[in-house]
Amino acid sequence: MISVRSETAFRLLPGAVALLGLCLLAGWLLGNRRPLALPERVPEPEPRRSPGRVPTVNLAGVFTRGEGVPSSLPGIWPGFRGPELDGLAPETSLARTWPPSGPTVLWSRELGEGHAGAAVFGGCVYLLDYDQAAQRDVIRCLSLDDGREIWSRAYRVKIKRNHGMSRTVPAVSAKHVITLGPKCHVVCCDRVTGEYRWGMDLVRQFGTKVPPWYAGQCPLLDGDRLILAPGGSALMIAVDAATGKVLWKTPNPRRWEMTHSSILPLTFAGRRMYVYCASGGVVGVDADCGALLWETDAWKISIATVPTPVEIGKGRLLLTGGYEAGAAILQLTQQQGRIVPRLERRFPANEFGSDQQTPIFYQGYIYGVIPGGQLVCLDPSGRRLWASGSTHRFGLGPYLIADGLIYLMNDSGTLTLVEATPAGYHQRAQARILEGHDSWGPLALVGGRLLARDLTRMVCVDVSDGG
Numbered sequence: 001m002i003s004v005r006s007e008t009a010f011r012l013l014p015g016a017v018a019l020l021g022l023c024l025l026a027g028w029l030l031g032n033r034r035p036l037a038l039p040e041r042v043p044e045p046e047p048r049r050s051p052g053r054v055p056t057v058n059l060a061g062v063f064t065r066g067e068g069v070p071s072s073l074p075g076i077w078p079g080f081r082g083p084e085l086d087g088l089a090p091e092t093s094l095a096r097t098w099p100p101s102g103p104t105v106l107w108s109r110e111l112g113e114g115h116a117g118a119a120v121f122g123g124c125v126y127l128l129d130y131d132q133a134a135q136r137d138v139i140r141c142l143s144l145d146d147g148r149e150i151w152s153r154a155y156r157v158k159i160k161r162n163h164g165m166s167r168t169v170p171a172v173s174a175k176h177v178i179t180l181g182p183k184c185h186v187v188c189c190d191r192v193t194g195e196y197r198w199g200m201d202l203v204r205q206f207g208t209k210v211p212p213w214y215a216g217q218c219p220l221l222d223g224d225r226l227i228l229a230p231g232g233s234a235l236m237i238a239v240d241a242a243t244g245k246v247l248w249k250t251p252n253p254r255r256w257e258m259t260h261s262s263i264l265p266l267t268f269a270g271r272r273m274y275v276y277c278a279s280g281g282v283v284g285v286d287a288d289c290g291a292l293l294w295e296t297d298a299w300k301i302s303i304a305t306v307p308t309p310v311e312i313g314k315g316r317l318l319l320t321g322g323y324e325a326g327a328a329i330l331q332l333t334q335q336q337g338r339i340v341p342r343l344e345r346r347f348p349a350n351e352f353g354s355d356q357q358t359p360i361f362y363q364g365y366i367y368g369v370i371p372g373g374q375l376v377c378l379d380p381s382g383r384r385l386w387a388s389g390s391t392h393r394f395g396l397g398p399y400l401i402a403d404g405l406i407y408l409m410n411d412s413g414t415l416t417l418v419e420a421t422p423a424g425y426h427q428r429a430q431a432r433i434l435e436g437h438d439s440w441g442p443l444a445l446v447g448g449r450l451l452a453r454d455l456t457r458m459v460c461v462d463v464s465d466g467g
Contacts, residue, residue, distance in 0.1 A: 054201065054203050054204045056201075056204075057155055057156065057157050057185055057201060058155055058156070059155050059185055059187050059196070059199030059200075059201070060153075060155070060196040060199065061136070061153055061154050061155030061156070061196070062136075062153070062154050062155075063151065063152070063153050063194055063195075063196070064149075064151065064152045064153075064154070065150075065151050065194075066148060066149030066150050066151055066152065067148055067149070068141075068142060068143035068146070068147075068148030068149050068150040069143055069145070069148075069150070070122055070123035070124050070143060070144070070150065071123030071124075071143055071144035071145040071447070072123060073123055073144055073145070073446065073447030073448075073449065074447055075090075075091070075120070075446040075447045076120060076121045076122075076172075076446065077089070077118070077119055077120040077121075077444040077445065077446045078119055078120075078121055078171065078172045078173065078221070079119050079169055079170065079171040079172060079218060079219070079220070079221060080117070080119075080168075080169040080171075080218035080220075080262055080308075080442060081262075081308070081358065081442070082400065082444070082445075085220075085264065085265065086310075086311075086360065086361065087358065087360040087399070087400050087401060088360065088362060088400070088401050088402065089400055089401070089402035089403075089445040089446075090402075091402040091403055091445055091446075091447075091448065092403050093403070093448070093464060093465045093466075094402060094403040094405060094448065094463055094464060094465060095429075095463055095464060095465050096405070096417075096428055096429075096465075097417070097428050097429045098417070098429040098431055101431070102415070102429075102431025102432065102433060102461075103415075103431060103433070103450075103461040103462055103463050104461060104462040105433060105459055105460070105461050106145075106146070106147075106449065106460045106461060106462055107145075107146050107147035107459070107460050108147070108457060108458065108459045108460070109142070109147045109457070109458055110456060110457055111127075111129050111453065111456055111457060111458055112129050112130035112131055112132050112138075112165060112166070112456070113130065113132065113161060113164045113165055113455055113456055114129070114130055114164040114165045114166035114167055114441075114455070115164050115166075115167040115438065115440045115441045115453075115455070116128045116129065116166040116167050116168055116169065116441060116453075117169045117398070117441040117442030117443065117444060117451070117453065118169070118441075118444045118451045118453075118458070119169055119170045119171070119172045119177070119444065120144060120172075120444055120446040120451070121172040121173070121174070121177075121191060122174075122191070122192070123143070123144050123145070124141050124142065124143065124144065124150060124191075125140075125141070125142040125143070125144050125147070125444075125451065125460075126139070126140070126141055126142075126170045126172050126177050126191075127139075127140045127142065127170070127458070128140075128166045128168060128169075128170055128179045128180075128181065129166060130159060130165040130166045130182070131154060132161075132165075134154070134156070135156055135157065135158050135159070136154040136155060136156050136157065137154065137155055137157055137159075137166065137179075137181045137182070137185065137187075138152055138153070138154040139152060139153045139154070139170070139177065139179050139187060139189060139194075140152045141177070141194060144446065144447070144449060144460070147458075147460060150194075151193070151194035152194070153187070153189055153194055153196065155185070155187070155199075157181065157182075157183055157185060159182050159183065159214070162213055162214065163213055163438075164213075164438070164455060165182050165214065166181065166182055166214075167182070167213070167214065167215070167216050167260075167441075168180045168181075168215060168216060168217065168218045168219070169218045169442055170219070171218065171219040171220060171221040171226065172191060172221070173191065173221050173241070174191065175190070175191055175241075175242070176188055176189070176190070176191055176197065176221070176241050176242070177189050177190075177191045178219050178221065178226055178241065179219065180215055180217060180218065180219045180228070181215065182210075182214035182215055183203065183210050183214065183215070184201070184202040184203050184208050184210055184215050184230070184258070185199065185200070185201055185202075186199060186200040186201075186202065186219065186226075186228070187199045188226075188241065188244060197242070197244070198243065198244030199244070200239070200244060202228070202230040202232070202258075203232075205230075206230040206231070206232040206233045206234050206237075207231075207232030207233050208230040208231050208232045208257075208258055209231060209232065209257045209258065210258075211257070211258050211259060211260055212303070212304070213260070213304075215258070215260075216259075216260030216261075216306060217229060217258060217259070217260060217261065217262050217263070218262045220262065220263045220265070220274075221241060222265055222287070224240065224241050224242065225238045225239065225240065225241060225247065226238070226239040226240075226241050227239075227263055227265075227274055228263075229258060229263055229276045229278065230258055231252065231255075231256055231257040231258040231278065231279070232252065232255075232257075232258075233249075233252065234249040234250060234251070234252055235250040235251065235252035235256060235276075235278065235283065235285070235292070236249075236250040236263075236274060236276060236283075236285045236290060237249050237250070237290070238287075238290060248289055248290035249290055250283075250285050250290045250291070250292055251292070254280055256278035256279050256280040256281065256283075257278065257279040257280075258278075258279070259277055259278060259279055259301075259305035259306075260304065260305060260306040261276065261277040261305050261306060261307065261308050261309075262308040262358075263275070263276045263308075264276070264308055264309045264310075264311065264317075265287070266284070266311055266317075268284075268315045268332050268334075268339065269315075269332075269334045269339060271286065271293065271339070272286075272287040272288070273285055273286055273287055273293055274287055275309050275317065276309075277299070277300075277301075277305050277308075277309060277319065278305075279300070279305065280297055280300055281295055281296050281297035281298070281299065281300050282295065282296050282298075282299050282300075282309070282317075282319065282330065282341070283295045284332075284339060284341075293339050294332070294338075294339045294340065294341050295341075296330070296341040296343070298328070298330075298341070298343040299319045299328050299330065299343070301321040301323065301325045302323070303323055304321070304322055304323055304355075305321060306321070306322065306354075306355070306356050307319075307320045307321065307354045307356070307357065307358040307359065308358045309330075310358060310359055310360070310361050310366070311361065312329070312361045312366065312380060313361075313364075313380065315331060315332035315333065316329055316330070316331050316332075316344065316380075317329070317330040317331075317332070318359060318361070318366060320352070320353050320354035320358070320359055320368065321353060321354065321355075322349075322353060322354060322355030322356065322371055323355075324349045324353075324371075325349065325353060326346065326347045326348045326349040326351065326352065326353045327346075327347040327351075327352040327353045327354070327382075328343055328344075328345065328346045328347065329343075329344040329345045329382060330342070330343060330344065331343075331344040345381075345382055347382065349370075349371050350371075351370075351384065352368065352370055352376065352378065352382070352384070353370055353371050354368055354369065354370065354371070355371055355396055356396045356440060357369060357396070357397070357398050357399060357440075357442075360399070360400070360401050360406075362401050362420055363420075364379075364380060365377055365378065365379060365380070365385070365422045366378040366379075366380070366382075367399075367401065367406060367420060369394050369395075369396075369397070369399065369408070370387075372393070373393030373394050373395045373396075373410075374387045374388045374389065374390070374392070374393055374394075375387070375388040375392065375394060375399075375406070375408065375418065375425065376388070377422055377425075379422070385422050385424075386422075386424050386425050387425070388418075388425045389425065392416075392425065392427065393410070394408050394409070394410045394411075394416070395410050395411035395412075396411060396438075396440050397409035397410045397411055397439055397440060398439075398440060398441065398442045398443045398452075399443065400443045400444075400445060401420050402445050404419065404420050404421070405417055405418070405419065405420060405428070406418040406419070406420045407443060407445070407450060407463070409434075409439045409440075409443065409452055410439065411437060411438060411439060411440070412432075412434075412436075412437055412439065413432050413433060413434025413435060413436060413437070413439045413452075413454050414430060414431070414432045414433075414439075415430070415431055415432070415433050415450075415452065415461070416429070416430045417429040417430065433452060433459055433461050434452065434453070434454045434457060434459055435457075436454035436455055436456055436457055437454060437455060438454055438455040439452065439453065439454040439455075440454075441453035441454075441458075445463070447464075448462060448463055448464025448465075448466075449461070449462060449463070449464075450463045
């Protein structure tokens with residue numbers, strides 16, 4: 001039994017604790033006037049719904065034909081990171097410097113808020129856009145010559161502003177263009193005509209959790225198959241690109257979730273696999289049947305897993321992240337018929353890492369923009385050879401390499417041309433080609449035409465030697 005005196009004390013205890021807390025807080029504020037450290041760009045959480053309660057979306061949507069005509073320029077950039085998924089463009093005869101006015105801007109067009117980059121195939125530019133007024137995802141097919149619209153297909157889905165909306169690059173083949181929308185809607189259209197082929201809602205079908213800042217994983221077309229990592233009931237899936245039929249599913253007993261990272265195809269020890277940075281670790285999945293070949297939780301990021309793994313030779317993978325995650329090198333080995341991952345080296349964030357863009361492995365060296373914005377070059381062991389210095393910073397902007405040159409965007413639309421060499425930082429040219437901000441969309445380079453974008457505008461500039 002509790003006495004009356006004890007009961008009264010219990011009633012007064014919460015108020016006394018609260019008063020003591022206020023006194024301690026006041027003392028701290030008076031004694032420590034430094035500003036509180038706030039988390040950077042914390043995303044607004046998406047409400048989690050059961051698949052049965054997710055609104056049905058008519059993914060066939062509405063088709064519109066435009067007046068644009070495909071370009072006759074050669075070359076392709078069929079998806080995220082280019083023809084070989086490595087950030088390298090097979091271009092030659094590019095200008096080594098520019099006039100003071102910069103490279104010629106061939107065309108420019110306004111877009112909905114986002115960071116989605118372009119794919120190029122058959123003289124057409126493919127882009128996933130968002131129409132804020134009509135609240136629709138829009139798949140656009142534009143002419144590489146002048147940016148005029150050839151066709152578009154739009155489906156209605158409500159998306160609120162959260163540091164932009166669309167942020168994925170379409171996957172394109174001779175027959176298909178496939179997009180992954182901000183809320184994980186997959187749509188396949190005929191590449192030439194824009195005719196709707198099939199659609200898939202990953203949230204409804206697999207219980208996918210829409211990542212913070214919306215979907216950032218770019219769809220991967222590997223031959224006639226689409227490869228996605230939805231999380232939820234399937235860690236990874238292979239889909240027949242022609243029909244939308246699911247060919248295999250990788251079990252997901254740990255319930256790892258979708259991240260912003262994209263999938264890397266890799267061959268090691270004679271086995272073709274897909275490597276993916278999921279929410280709880282890194283996995284390698286058999287390309288033939290979807291079986292889990294290996295996994296490790298030695299590399300995982302608590303927020304914003306964005307860059308894609310980079311193959312740096314001999315079964316070694318470079319893993320990078322922001323928010324103080326730093327970087328790591330993962331070594332795959334074969335032991336008694338099994339593939340075993342081992343963490344070879346870990347880098348603190350001040351040595352190497354990447355907030356948003358994926359580093360590039362070129363001619364045996366690693367190039368990347370580290371947290372703080374400097375461009376650095378590493379040798380294959382991870383030893384830093386040079387850094388661009390405090391006066392040459394590039395923020396969160398994208399980059400690619402072509403013809404021995406690095407093309408880099410900074411946050412505010414300035415394009416910089418740097419030699420891709422381990423000998424040191426050698427800047428050759430610089431010009432502002434966009435007037436907005438958040439110039440973060442992945443670059444594409446085809447036929448001497450460089451495609452870049454900021455939050456609300458895309459430009460096409462001539463970087464050819466005769467431009």
